Amino acid sequence: MMKHMTLLLTLGLLLWGAQVQAQDWKDALKKVVTSAADEATGGKLTEVAIVGAWRYTGPGIKFEGENLTSQLGGAAIESTVTKQLVKGYELVGIREGACSFDFAGDGTFTAQLGSHELAGSYTFDASTHELALQVSTGKIPLGTIPGRAYLSGTELQLVFPATKLVELIESLGQKIQALSSVTKLLENYENVYIGFAFSK
Numbered sequence: 001m002m003k004h005m006t007l008l009l010t011l012g013l014l015l016w017g018a019q020v021q022a023q024d025w026k027d028a029l030k031k032v033v034t035s036a037a038d039e040a041t042g043g044k045l046t047e048v049a050i051v052g053a054w055r056y057t058g059p060g061i062k063f064e065g066e067n068l069t070s071q072l073g074g075a076a077i078e079s080t081v082t083k084q085l086v087k088g089y090e091l092v093g094i095r096e097g098a099c100s101f102d103f104a105g106d107g108t109f110t111a112q113l114g115s116h117e118l119a120g121s122y123t124f125d126a127s128t129h130e131l132a133l134q135v136s137t138g139k140i141p142l143g144t145i146p147g148r149a150y151l152s153g154t155e156l157q158l159v160f161p162a163t164k165l166v167e168l169i170e171s172l173g174q175k176i177q178a179l180s181s182v183t184k185l186l187e188n189y190e191n192v193y194i195g196f197a198f199s200k
Contacts (some may be wrong), residue, residue: 026067034141036179046151047126054198056099059085060157061149064191085194092169094196100192101158101198109133116172118142131158142171148193159193162186 046114059082089095093114101111103122111118120136131149134140145168147160160168186192 016196034065039180044126045157046129046149047064047124049151050124050149051105052101053102053198054100054156054200056094056096057155057197057199058082058096059196060090060132060159060197061085062159062193064147064193077185078115081182084178084182084185088169091178092172096167099196101196113172142168147195155197156198156200158198159195162192162194164196 022062045112047176060077060166061076061081088097093116095114098114099112101109103109107121107123109122118133118135118137120134123132124130124199129148129150131147133147135145147158147164150157150159159165166183168174169179170176182194186194188194
């Protein structure tokens with residue numbers, strides 16, 4: 001009887017692990033397919049898909065350039081940067097349920113970053129993925145914030161040059177050591193963008 005229970009438990013764990021791996025593969029495949037479709041359409045997929053309500057799921061990091069990921073040590077650097085961003089974001093109230101972007105089809109947006117609300121207009125260049133947020137309302141005069149937007153699977157990444165993102169986050173609160181660490185870590189590299197990941 002004990003052998004049967006052990007066997008059933010082992011099979012259950014193996015099947016559960018297979019389901020988790022299958023889900024990871026599905027997510028990875030979705031990301032590859034949407035990236036390929038977006039590239040094939042010259043960024044038009046992101047341009048169409050950006051419209052809607054997006055809810056924060058975690059930090060976003062985008063490495064541009066084929067050699068950059070290997071130069072930076074790939075996943076190791078991404079993991080380190082992500083941990084520092086989570087710390088910094090939480091200090092200004094940015095976490096799941098407290099951060100969102102809503103993009104309208106008429107080129108306007110509203111955003112919630114912790115307790116701060118922003119609104120204004122946006123432009124998106126599909127060929128370069130460049131996104132410009134012109135902030136017109138909010139307690140903090142931010143002007144135009146240049147960034148980029150990428151669709152990856154069912155996730156939207158809004159990313160910015162590291163120094164611009166740090167300026168944005170610190171304008172919401174105080175100087176944050178975790179964000180200074182990210183800037184220092186990335187200062188020798190070009191084409192690294194950091195920001196936010198969202199899902200609908």
